[in-house]
Amino acid sequence: MTVAPGSRLGPYDILAELGHGGMGVVYMARDPRLDRQVAIKVLPPDLTRDDAAKGRFLQEAKAASALDHPNICTIHEINETEDGQLYLVMARYQGETLKDRIERGPLAKKDAVDIATQVGQGLSKAHAAGIVHRDIKPANLYMWDKGPAISDFGLVDIPEGLDLTLNGRPLGPALFLPYEMLTDPANADPGPADVYSLAKTLWVLCTDQRWPPQESSRQITLHSQ
Numbered sequence: 001m002t003v004a005p006g007s008r009l010g011p012y013d014i015l016a017e018l019g020h021g022g023m024g025v026v027y028m029a030r031d032p033r034l035d036r037q038v039a040i041k042v043l044p045p046d047l048t049r050d051d052a053a054k055g056r057f058l059q060e061a062k063a064a065s066a067l068d069h070p071n072i073c074t075i076h077e078i079n080e081t082e083d084g085q086l087y088l089v090m091a092r093y094q095g096e097t098l099k100d101r102i103e104r105g106p107l108a109k110k111d112a113v114d115i116a117t118q119v120g121q122g123l124s125k126a127h128a129a130g131i132v133h134r135d136i137k138p139a140n141l142y143m144w145d146k147g148p149a150i151s152d153f154g155l156v157d158i159p160e161g162l163d164l165t166l167n168g169r170p171l172g173p174a175l176f177l178p179y180e181m182l183t184d185p186a187n188a189d190p191g192p193a194d195v196y197s198l199a200k201t202l203w204v205l206c207t208d209q210r211w212p213p214q215e216s217s218r219q220i221t222l223h224s225q
Helices: 051-065 098-104 109-128 171-178 179-183 188-209 213-224
Strands: 012-021 023-029 036-042 075-079 086-091 141-144 147-150
Touching: 012 036, 023 086, 051 075, 051 086, 075 213, 098 141, 098 188, 109 147, 109 188, 171 179, 179 188
Parallel strands: none
Antiparallel strands: 012 023, 023 036, 036 086, 075 086, 141 147
């Protein structure tokens, strides 16, 4: 089925596309039953046809939906259309991503530490339940009136492509991954990797720099081998 503004997905009215990534497209939608706006993540069609990806999506989404914490995005529903299209219904947060916020300049140190502390509390709650994120970065942190909320919790795997170009220019998610996730992701412990990614996010918040100079050369070497 085609998902576009003006169409329906299950009982939801699709209003607009909010963004897209490796694990799906996110739409703003309206739930007419409760008269509220929600965000819907739709699994890409090519992954829907992959039984392993489909199973992982359902298993991890169900686990993440059990998390109840003010710094973790709330999951309302997991469902599937008649033609097999999987989708996840989440709370619609009014605000912006932390990535959008820091593009306007660095935060005050106190504000940066406060954000990192709240995100850390959300991570601690999830890790205690055996759920890891694997892709903590400013683009996955939503800022709203109650503080930062982690999105895509438990729904991502090792970031696809790592966003490193052939000439080694570091771009995007790889900036927030530790050495072991870049060199040996199959054997890396994603829990400590989440903590590293949060620390790197805090560094970016405080410095208004995307990466330290010494790291770019290390990532060039890794990608070219």
